[in-house]
Amino acid sequence: xxxVVPLEDKSKNTASVKPLVELTKSDMGxxxxxxxxxxxxxxxxxxxxxxxxxxxxxxxxxPMLTLAAANMFGYRGDGxxxxxxxxxxxxxxxxLHDDVVDESDLRRGKSTARMIWxxxxxxxxxxxxxxxxxKMMVEVGSIDALDVLSNAASIIAEGEVLQLSVAKNMETxxxxxxxxxxxxxxxxxxxxxxxxxxxxxATKADRDALRSYGTNLGLAFQLVDDVLDYGGSAQDLGKNVxxxxxxxxxxxxxxxxxxxxxDEARTFWRSAIxxxxxxxxxxxxxxxLIAQSNALTDTIARAEHYGAIARDALAPMADxxxxxxxxxxxxxxxxxxx
Amino acid sequence: xxxVVPLEDKSKNTASVKPLVELTKSDMGxxxxxxxxxxxxxxxxxxxxxxxxxxxxxxxxxPMLTLAAANMFGYRGDGxxxxxxxxxxxxxxxxLHDDVVDESDLRRGKSTARMIWxxxxxxxxxxxxxxxxxKMMVEVGSIDALDVLSNAASIIAEGEVLQLSVAKNMETxxxxxxxxxxxxxxxxxxxxxxxxxxxxxATKADRDALRSYGTNLGLAFQLVDDVLDYGGSAQDLGKNVxxxxxxxxxxxxxxxxxxxxxDEARTFWRSAIxxxxxxxxxxxxxxxLIAQSNALTDTIARAEHYGAIARDALAPMADxxxxxxxxxxxxxxxxxxx
Numbered sequence: 227x228x229x230v231v232p233l234e235d236k237s238k239n240t241a242s243v244k245p246l247v248e249l250t251k252s253d254m255g256x257x258x259x260x261x262x263x264x265x266x267x268x269x270x271x272x273x274x275x276x277x278x279x280x281x282x283x284x285x286x287x288x289p290m291l292t293l294a295a296a297n298m299f300g301y302r303g304d305g306x307x308x309x310x311x312x313x314x315x316x317x318x319x320x321x322l323h324d325d326v327v328d329e330s331d332l333r334r335g336k337s338t339a340r341m342i343w344x345x346x347x348x349x350x351x352x353x354x355x356x357x358x359x360x361k362m363m364v365e366v367g368s369i370d371a372l373d374v375l376s377n378a379a380s381i382i383a384e385g386e387v388l389q390l391s392v393a394k395n396m397e398t399x400x401x402x403x404x405x406x407x408x409x410x411x412x413x414x415x416x417x418x419x420x421x422x423x424x425x426x427x428a429t430k431a432d433r434d435a436l437r438s439y440g441t442n443l444g445l446a447f448q449l450v451d452d453v454l455d456y457g458g459s460a461q462d463l464g465k466n467v468x469x470x471x472x473x474x475x476x477x478x479x480x481x482x483x484x485x486x487x488x489d490e491a492r493t494f495w496r497s498a499i500x501x502x503x504x505x506x507x508x509x510x511x512x513x514x515l516i517a518q519s520n521a522l523t524d525t526i527a528r529a530e531h532y533g534a535i536a537r538d539a540l541a542p543m544a545d546x547x548x549x550x551x552x553x554x555x556x557x558x559x560x561x562x563x564x
Numbered sequence: 565x566x567x568v569v570p571l572e573d574k575s576k577n578t579a580s581v582k583p584l585v586e587l588t589k590s591d592m593g594x595x596x597x598x599x600x601x602x603x604x605x606x607x608x609x610x611x612x613x614x615x616x617x618x619x620x621x622x623x624x625x626x627p628m629l630t631l632a633a634a635n636m637f638g639y640r641g642d643g644x645x646x647x648x649x650x651x652x653x654x655x656x657x658x659x660l661h662d663d664v665v666d667e668s669d670l671r672r673g674k675s676t677a678r679m680i681w682x683x684x685x686x687x688x689x690x691x692x693x694x695x696x697x698x699k700m701m702v703e704v705g706s707i708d709a710l711d712v713l714s715n716a717a718s719i720i721a722e723g724e725v726l727q728l729s730v731a732k733n734m735e736t737x738x739x740x741x742x743x744x745x746x747x748x749x750x751x752x753x754x755x756x757x758x759x760x761x762x763x764x765x766a767t768k769a770d771r772d773a774l775r776s777y778g779t780n781l782g783l784a785f786q787l788v789d790d791v792l793d794y795g796g797s798a799q800d801l802g803k804n805v806x807x808x809x810x811x812x813x814x815x816x817x818x819x820x821x822x823x824x825x826x827d828e829a830r831t832f833w834r835s836a837i838x839x840x841x842x843x844x845x846x847x848x849x850x851x852x853l854i855a856q857s858n859a860l861t862d863t864i865a866r867a868e869h870y871g872a873i874a875r876d877a878l879a880p881m882a883d884x885x886x887x888x889x890x891x892x893x894x895x896x897x898x899x900x901x902x
Binding site: 397399400401402429430431434435437438441442481482484485486492524527528531534535538539541542 | 735737738739740767768769772773775776779780819820822823824830862865866869872873876877879880
């Protein structure tokens with residue numbers, strides 16, 4: 227017997243980020259200008275390094291969440307643009323630091339900043355962007371927003387350290403892995419969504435709802451991202467099948483495939499992830515073990531679960547274009563694998 | 565479109581706690597003797613109050629988890645009996661204190677201890693049982709087991725306080741509610757399972773796996789318990805449909821039904837839960853709103869998700885009667901609503 231988890235059927239396969247893009251279009255214009263302005267510096271290397279990553283075609287989903295969440299509660303002002311820019315800078319700083327920690331050569335199909343300017347520049351420009359992010363938050367002057375975003379910054383850093391401890395450890399449980407992505411990915415989605423109602427002066431219940439929406443959307447987003455690395459049509463996202471595998475990253479498809487595998491499969495995974503035996507033949511083997519163990523299907527089912535929680539978090543809100551755009555983003559994130 | 569979450573089909577409808585009961589039968593005989601011995605005291609009221617609840621027909625699922633988890637890793641000794649008894653005492657102490665905090669009249673179809681002996685006796689006998697639990701743990705002499713169980717005790721207490729803050733607050737999100745049951749219910753399941761491998765001297769990976777199993781089993785167990793309160797054939801468990809409702813408890817079916825409801829439904833829920841308008845007519849209305857909103861179906865789907873994580877936590881373990889009994893308990897817990 228199985229349980230059918232009902233989804234918002236038709237909307238799903240055609241779910242798009244477009245309504246969110248449309249809704250936030252003029253605000254995002256200001257965010258993009260602010261990004262360029264605040265990544266500027268008389269120290270020439272700073273804008274070079276920063277713009278390399280900033281201009282590399284990320285979706286800027288996180289700042290759009292902040293803008294839409296502020297819009298949802300009728301915010302009229304310009305603080306949301308600074309907060310949204312801060313959120314994107316926090317994200318960019320994390321990516322710069324991540325690439326150093328993971329020793330990554332490529333991101334979104336381009337050489338990473340560290341390959342061009344070195345590790346030191348990547349670390350320091352990341353720090354500079356974090357500093358700029360905090361300055362903008364302070365300018366906005368909302369202590370509650372500062373509290374939420376600075377808390378997220380510290381949780382993200384904690385998550386990075388936690389990730390070091392699970393890195394290349396095939397005994398990582400699903401709970402361990404969830405703790406990592408809860409900190410590394412979901413915390414920023416959560417803060418990005420929560421500062422919207424905060425700056426709009428919404429109620430505590432509204433803040434709680436948007437925080438829960440952001441957290442669970444972030445979890446679903448990351449799990450789908452994990453799936454894309456082992457299949458799906460990810461080319462358009464600048465990600466190649468097998469990137470995570472070649473970097474020896476622990477992700478949920480790997481955790482499930484390892485745990486469900488027989489002795490031979492587990493020996494393979496340890497050799498690939500823990501000892502770096504990850505050539506093309508190994509990737510083929512990994513893909514076949516993942517398919518055998520239903521690890522992708524079940525990772526998607528897990529993502530659906532978090533998506534459902536995000537949806538219920540927003541359920542009580544009045545029907546507005548912002549609400550409907552934010553709901554569609556849940557389906558969009560998950561539909562990337564369908 | 566929906567996603568079919570596959571379950572261990574046939575096993576499910578016939579899933580039973582019996583293999584676990586059989587596996588732990590002789591050890592549970594010793595646990596039951598120890599429970600009687602350690603609930604004894606020259607202070608006459610102590611065994612009276614303690615035995616009132618102890619003899620009221622709980623399933624003693626938690627101590628069986630400890631015994632089976634120790635068995636799974638080949639433990640040969642008698643420390644597991646003391647740890648299992650400690651776990652049951654921690655559970656009993658929590659129930660005694662809960663009934664005081666919730667002002668409950670009935671538990672498992674009988675008058676609560678506080679209705680017979682008063683609140684003070686219930687609080688103090690709970691404290692006595694906690695003290696006895698700690699004494700037994702210390703006798704076993706495993707610092708790691710002490711660490712895990714004392715940590716659980718403190719998390720459970722924290723969860724009780726957290727629950728006060730969400731009590732009768734209809735704006736509680738699913739994440740808030742999950743944080744409560746993670747602390748109040750799942751933490752003890754988790755510790756009960758983890759001390760098995762600890763006392764058996766198993767690896768860190770085995771400890772991590774059993775902790776994850778216990779946590780997610782506990783979450784699934786509690787969510788199904790929440791469902792039973794609004795339906796299912798719960799009479800055999802000494803629980804009556806509507807007990808949670810009449811006590812104004814926030815549980816997931818209520819959270820989902822409220823969030824998904826229209827203005828009229830939300831007004832009803834606030835009146836029922838926040839203002840105590842919970843007579844039989846209100847219960848009928850609540851049941852109908854819960855049905856309309858698919859809140860029970862979706863609470864069960866959420867429970868299935870945690871059950872699936874628990875199952876994957878145990879996946880790498882060798883096939884033993886203990887493993888298969890522990891896996892069947894997941895299906896048993898969920899099948900209570902089918």
